[in-house]
Amino acid sequence: MAKITYVEHNGHATTVDVPDGWSLMQAAVTNAIPGIVGECGGSRACATCHCYIDEARLGDLPAPEEGELAMLDMAAAEVRPASRLSCQIKASPALDGLVVHLPETQG
Amino acid sequence: MLHFDPYSPAVDADPFPYYKRLRDEAPCFWSEEAQMWILSRYADIVGAGQDWKTYSSAAGNMMTELPNRAGSTLGTTDPPRHDRLRALVQYAFLKRNLEGLAGPIRDIARGAADELRGETTFDFKDFSAKFTVRVLMAALGLPSGAEAIVDEDTVREKAVLMVQSDPRTRAKGPEHLAAFDWMREYAAKVIAMRRAAPRDDLISNFAMAEIDGDKLDDREVLLTTTTLVMAGVESLGGFMMMFAYNLATFPEAREAVVLNPDLLADAIEESLRFNTSAQRFKRRLMRDVTLHGQTLREGDFVCLAYGSGNRDERQFPDPDRYDVARKPRGHLGFGGGVHACLGTSIARLATKIAFEAFHEVVPRYSRVADQLAWMPSSTFRSPLVLELAVH
Numbered sequence A: 001m002a003k004i005t006y007v008e009h010n011g012h013a014t015t016v017d018v019p020d021g022w023s024l025m026q027a028a029v030t031n032a033i034p035g036i037v038g039e040c041g042g043s044r045a046c047a048t049c050h051c052y053i054d055e056a057r058l059g060d061l062p063a064p065e066e067g068e069l070a071m072l073d074m075a076a077a078e079v080r081p082a083s084r085l086s087c088q089i090k091a092s093p094a095l096d097g098l099v100v101h102l103p104e105t106q107g
Numbered sequence B: 001m002l003h004f005d006p007y008s009p010a011v012d013a014d015p016f017p018y019y020k021r022l023r024d025e026a027p028c029f030w031s032e033e034a035q036m037w038i039l040s041r042y043a044d045i046v047g048a049g050q051d052w053k054t055y056s057s058a059a060g061n062m063m064t065e066l067p068n069r070a071g072s073t074l075g076t077t078d079p080p081r082h083d084r085l086r087a088l089v090q091y092a093f094l095k096r097n098l099e100g101l102a103g104p105i106r107d108i109a110r111g112a113a114d115e116l117r118g119e120t121t122f123d124f125k126d127f128s129a130k131f132t133v134r135v136l137m138a139a140l141g142l143p144s145g146a147e148a149i150v151d152e153d154t155v156r157e158k159a160v161l162m163v164q165s166d167p168r169t170r171a172k173g174p175e176h177l178a179a180f181d182w183m184r185e186y187a188a189k190v191i192a193m194r195r196a197a198p199r200d201d202l203i204s205n206f207a208m209a210e211i212d213g214d215k216l217d218d219r220e221v222l223l224t225t226t227t228l229v230m231a232g233v234e235s236l237g238g239f240m241m242m243f244a245y246n247l248a249t250f251p252e253a254r255e256a257v258v259l260n261p262d263l264l265a266d267a268i269e270e271s272l273r274f275n276t277s278a279q280r281f282k283r284r285l286m287r288d289v290t291l292h293g294q295t296l297r298e299g300d301f302v303c304l305a306y307g308s309g310n311r312d313e314r315q316f317p318d319p320d321r322y323d324v325a326r327k328p329r330g331h332l333g334f335g336g337g338v339h340a341c342l343g344t345s346i347a348r349l350a351t352k353i354a355f356e357a358f359h360e361v362v363p364r365y366s367r368v369a370d371q372l373a374w375m376p377s378s379t380f381r382s383p384l385v386l387e388l389a390v391h
């Protein structure tokens, strides 16, 4: 279990308990958090689950695979060094307290 | 005593009361008939779907698997092999790469709808079958028109037979296996044609696709093509039958989408939740798991009952209501995780265009029969015939 805080583009923040192994996209969608779409269901095929990870915590996450980086290129909002696809990030105790910022648009 | 037999005609016809009992009384249930565990709650299915290391697809993902398929297709491999296959095939299915298909799909939809003009009753399958096979032929690049090597009805018939199973023996019968062999031979011919003279279509694309010097081997190209034809024709056709069934059953929903076709997208999502055509898939455990007080052993098969998770009141309020305004985020109609459907974009696009064209010709309709004949399948669910009356 990890507490994850999602901050929407308008500043609205929601914190949810995410079971281990669940992706951050899945937890957002299941908890009806706006700002993450997840159109492809988490198969790394849409980039509508784009998010920005709190920079200070980037090192707590496994590095993105090549396929994630390729798909990130298709994200609708600006891609920054802290950009990730939230469907590729799995919750674990190491991520407890993580803050993720959601982009202005998912396209 | 609780029973759940995914091979029984009663479950083909209406699985939802069974699902409800499973969710409430036995969320992790050993089905003697199916010889597998049944997961029926939303959260359990989502958890399993994301954990491919524990819940493996490599021993097959259809409830009743076809011989020699497991291990060589997208749906029946685990990462990293799966991800490699998917990367080679996926490009053409991305939403932005499908835009060019909207025009041709619209022409196909109008053509198929035109044939219904003047009818007072008809089987919706006449429309959905023609439409799906033609769309898949156009998208995949299956030879049609002057180039055709078989007629479209045969392709559809075989694709549908492949996903069925024999209700008595609970296995694939000779006719189902023969259909699979037929499809493999057909795919082999098409691949040979496209390799000899590649065109701008899906099969040419992935038969030739290369990433860092890596390409699909012949067996992978063959089984991927076979699976795409089957998944495409049966899944899209079956889902369109279910969508028409819902619109014919709930007149307010039909009136709303006819009046404002922009609502079709939401109605499609709600149909994927409410009674998706892809009801149940399976996985095999790679380690022991404890769930709801039960111990599931390594090697056991586990059914992910997507259709049940979609009706779980723990996730969707008032789940048995078909509500086109619901916007059911996170539904399991396309599965989820690494194996989430490859065809999501083309399925959404094609269904929307099909119903726009259909409603231009037939805006008011209802079901003729109360009781329907349902396809015998432990994985998929759709009516064999959907007789509609035009008002």
Ligand code: HEM
Pocket (backbone or CB within 6 Å): B057, B061, B074, B075, B076, B086, B227, B228, B231, B232, B233, B235, B236, B239, B276, B277, B278, B281, B282, B306, B332, B333, B334, B335, B336, B338, B339, B340, B341, B342, B343, B344, B346, B347, B348
């Ligand atoms: C509305 C229509 C459709 C529905 C409801 C549907 C449903 C599904 C579901 C539930 C899965 C997950 C299977 C699992 O968990 O093991 C899946 C996978 C898949 N679907 Fe679809 N599907 C549809 C249309 C299509 C179309 C049109 C195509 C191809 C042209 C397609 C190709 C595939 C493939 C290749 C997979 C395996 C993906 C993987 O394992 O990476 N589907 N589909």
Ligand code: FES
Pocket (backbone or CB within 6 Å): A025, A037, A038, A039, A040, A041, A042, A043, A044, A045, A046, A047, A048, A049, A071, A085, A086, A087, A088
């Ligand atoms: S949900 Fe589609 S790429 Fe993450």
